[in-house]
Amino acid sequence: MIDVHFVPTPNGHKVTIMLEELRLAYRLIPYDMLKGDQLTPAYRRINPNGRLPAIVDHEPAFGGAPFAVFESGAILLYLSEKAGGAFMPADLRRRSLAQQWLMWQMAGLGPMHGQAHHFVRYAPEGQEYGVARYVNEARRLIAVLERRLGEADFLAEEYSIADMAAWPWVRATRAIAMSLEACPNIGRWFAAVGERPAVMRGTEVKNAPNLSSLRPRLTSEEWSNLFGENMLRSAES
Ligand SMILES: N[C@@H](CCC(=O)N[C@@H](CS)C(=O)NCC(=O)O)C(=O)O
Structure with a gap:
């Protein structure tokens, strides 16, 4: 257990x-x-x-x-x-890719989007510098993800823990009103991962946060x- x-x-x-x-x-x-x-x-x-x-x-x-x-x-x-x-590729090349994208998520996508959430949703009004700094960085990271997912179906070419790490953060972009409409590769990947029964079970049952409340x-x-x-x-x- x-x-x-x-x-x-x-x-x-x-x-x-x-x-x-x-x-x-x-x-x-x-x-x-x-x-x-x-x-x-x-x-x-x-x-x-x-x-x-x-x-x-x-x-x-x-x-x-x-x-x-x-x-x-x-x-x-x-x-x-x-x-x-x-959920880690067996061959070394893909395993390294999974590790690279996992590190990217842990050091980049997660913390930077976390700061964007902080400044957009929680910081007192009037913090334009912080909002711009972190929303720009959050958008840059989404552009990196979009490019990567134009090269491969999944971050390490096959579904891995790197996708599991990035997917919930992409899902949370709703809360900072970030549009992904111009990101067709992310859209395809987001749907493919989101259709997995385990991903549905892992995110649905557990009191998903109320993303409708922006502030x-x-x-x-x-x-x-x-x-x-x-x-x-x-x-x-
Ligand atoms: N790098 C950490 C981040 C953990 C983190 O910041 N967790 C947030 C919730 S997602 C938290 O504990 N917040 C409560 C607090 O700041 O006291 C991880 O990936 O586990």
């Missing part, structure tokens, strides 16, 4: 998609980020970075105590290896838990 410390965000959905693809038994442990569920010392023992998601594998292949894994990309790699290399209103306590003093106090204590 695998525990998934979970929020229904793109990073959370990467993990539930992979677990559904592998048909591994898992238990969702939902967190309310606004309430600050993730800020406890107990959670930091599972994820030293204090962010979501994380998993705890109660039956690691190497035996011994339950094993915790944090960072969604590392979780995808761990689950792939646990399942004998599933959620946070109380000062919720703001502090996500972006302010409470968050800092938890990390520094």
